[in-house]
């Protein structure tokens with residue numbers, strides 16, 4: 697893109713693409729939740745990930761090998777995350793859905809904040825902290841019920857079969873939920889516009905979704921601060937702050 701393009705110009709351009717579109721989808725990553733005080737886990741040494749390597753603790757192997765240590769890490773994280781609130785960027789995405797400008801939001805985030813902002817069709821491809829399930833019998837508990845499952849050993853245990861209870865988030869080394877990925881792929885293929893917000897688009901298989909939209913003849917708009925592998929193929933590439941830019945988008949839509 698040549699010359700200086702201001703936030704409002706890009707927001708107007710994005711507003712135009714959204715109005716022209718019939719089947720737009722929003723794809724979000726960690727960047728949309730940073731203004732809510734949730735650090736991107738890919739930025740080591742910040743907040744809840746301080747002194748912890750998530751690739752060592754938040755793996756399915758680690759969960760089974762040393763469940764106590766897993767929960768030692770995850771239990772306070774649960775508490776911290778449950779207190780977080782959606783920000784204006786989540787609210788803008790919910791507003792786009794209310795105005796019938798997007799079909800759904802596909803998110804890599806596990807924080808429930810799209811639901812909190814009022815989005816209705818949310819596809820959580822990395823799962824969510826909203827529930828935890830017994831790894832033996834499949835019984836399920838809401839986030840606020842999990843605390844009561846902990847014994848003195850610091851492990852959350854199923855009240856029925858005494859099996860290990862695990863948060864319904866996708867840990868490193870686990871497969872992504874098949875139904876959610878199928879729905880996400882179908883939305884991506886049917887989309888004439890995919891708006892990617894706050895994702896580096898580097899973590900597969902989610903990173904393959906924009907390719908599905910492009911292959912089917914759809915367009916890409918990308919709003920995120922760092923580089924992405926799709927920057928050269930996007931119709932609009934916005935590097936600004938997610939809250940400022942999505943607020944400007946709503947203004948531009950009028």
Ligand code: ZN
Pocket residue numbers: 830831832833834835854855856857858859
């Ligand atoms: Zn059980």
